[in-house]
Amino acid sequence: MKQLLRYLLLFWTVLAISCGKFLDVKPKDYVSDDQTITDKTSAQTALRGTYRKLSADGYYGSLFQTFGYLPGDNVQWTGSQSVIQQFITHNIQADNGNLASVWSAIYATINSANHVITKVPGVNDAAFSSDDKNQIVGEALAIRALSYFDLARTWGNVQITLTPTLTMADKENVEQRNQEAVYAQVLADLNAAEPLLKAPVSANPVRINQETVWALKARYYLYRGQWSEAAAYAAKVLADQKNYQLVQPYAAFFSPASTVATRESVFELSYSATYTNSHRNSWQPPANGGTRQWAPADAFITLVNDAAIGGNRKALVGRTSAGLWYGNLYYRSPATDPAYIIRIAELYLIYAEALAQQGKTTEALTPLNAVRGRAGLTDFTGTSKEAALLAIENERRVEFAFEPHRWFDLVRTNRAAAVLGLTDAQKYLFPIPAQEILLSKGRLAQNPGY
Structure with missing residues (x-):
């Protein structure tokens, strides 16, 4: 300070x-x-x-x-x-x-x-x-x-x-x-x-509204293990299908390069040609004018390219002509890529996890499979609480691979x-x-x- x-x-x-x-x-x-x-x-x-x-x-x-x-x-x-x-x-x-x-x-x-x-x-x-x-x-x-x-x-x-x-x-x-x-x-x-x-009249995810607070509360209660509250606030946001939807296919919320502020985003931060997002430079390879200082791990490349796990989320990674894998969530030139703070996919998976933690496994499958369906995957049909929670964890791993979730997820669930x-x-x-x-x-x- x-x-x-x-x-x-x-x-x-x-x-x-x-x-x-x-x-x-x-x-x-x-x-x-x-x-x-x-x-x-x-x-x-x-x-x-x-x-x-x-x-x-x-x-x-x-x-x-x-x-x-x-x-x-x-x-x-x-x-x-x-x-x-x-x-x-x-x-x-x-x-x-x-x-x-x-x-x-x-x-x-x-x-x-x-x-x-x-x-x-x-x-x-x-x-x-x-x-x-x-x-x-x-x-x-x-x-x-x-x-x-x-x-x-x-x-x-x-x-x-x-x-x-x-x-x-x-x-x-x-x-x-x-x-x-x-x-x-x-x-x-x-x-x-x-x-x-105020509640949002129309989608404008670069400004915080009342439903943004509901989304933040859903995340807060998930971290605190207050499952009924997490489910309730996630459901309140999910009910506003006019403003928030899982856009199709997965890459539609960040591609093409002109895409910003889609209904996928509950809250995102914007950048411009004069105020750029430095994330882009660290992810893109030298062939695309970046440094590729961080890159998808080999295990993740295998997961995301598995049609039964990654589905159409393989758009998260790219490969150079020399065979070099890189993350492709941040790719625009100039680097005007938004920073995604809360996407509606997170609310679906918060809702699923909170329901599963309460033993409501059957109900939890609906929001879980909404995210899987958007990725082009078949429905998950496991019936036990443990299987559902593991499926949600695995889904979060791929869905938010290059967003700031994985480490915090493993810590909060005691899975690190x-x-x-x-x-x-x-x-x-x-x-x-x-x-x-x-x-x-x-x-x-x-x-x-x-």
Whole structure:
């Protein structure tokens, strides 16, 4: 957070995400904090800045996503830098640079959201209606909830800050909280956001709405093992078939290159030719102008190309004329590929898992087979709870192979030991960045095992 705090002493910069009319408006740069949110226009600018931070390279633009797939079994690292290899070998060091970058990026997003949440309600502008204020604050609350959710599942025990940070002194007395408290803050923010937001009139997944919060709640309750709540919120989103559908075939949500904001997406982040998604460069091979620093693992290539497992999801991988396999979810030039935060396929599989966990195996097969059917696979017909849960796990592995799910899925289901051979449960949380420990002056304790 040191870098964040240093910058905030000088200015609070918010930049636009370019997608649609809302995100095409460019905010002012270098505006002092006491002037950033004074009317409707500056409030909208501040919210765009919060979305921009969520989509930054250190967060969903690239690095945080690698936390979800590099420690799993779908992706291999083709380079030699130990900073990446540590995630694959589950030997992450507290001084890992990527670890520190992601931590800072998430807290920068939280701080941006805190400005909006704290200041927008007090803005005095005749053109700024209560409904408009509520919408902006609700979106910021949901982004803050997602940020704390990611902190909770990655590090567990972190600091919770709910007010804007302007100077180092502002956070001198912020104590570390345990994972339970962090998850409690996630739910509190989602509960606060839900009544402030409007239901979607038409699909616009680059903006958070009330149903986005329902989707985040479904994911939250799944992680918390609260199966009936997870099923209920997933079902609420799935009921809106006007705005959310499994698009056909699988690749239709990311191909052709002009495809954005389909009904597959419940929430996605947008990029433009001037604000690109750095993920593309890391996945594409040199033949396509990339570095292919991470690539599909051999085991995953076998799975996705098996017609009975991958089906039409083999579109996730490509192969050069020299026989080099690469991931093809991010491929556009310029790199305007969206970042997919929540797809409707996830809600189907959350619903299936939550039902199966309650012993409702027959009911669970319907949402599971909807995802399989979209992939061109035959229906799964297993009748036991154990078989259904394994089928759902396997489906999630392929469906979200290059999205940040696999590692977190194996940890939350206590399957990391069986699947990855990782028996040291202390490794299921990452180490808190060493620089944050030093800067905290004793308020942050390192996670056990590091």
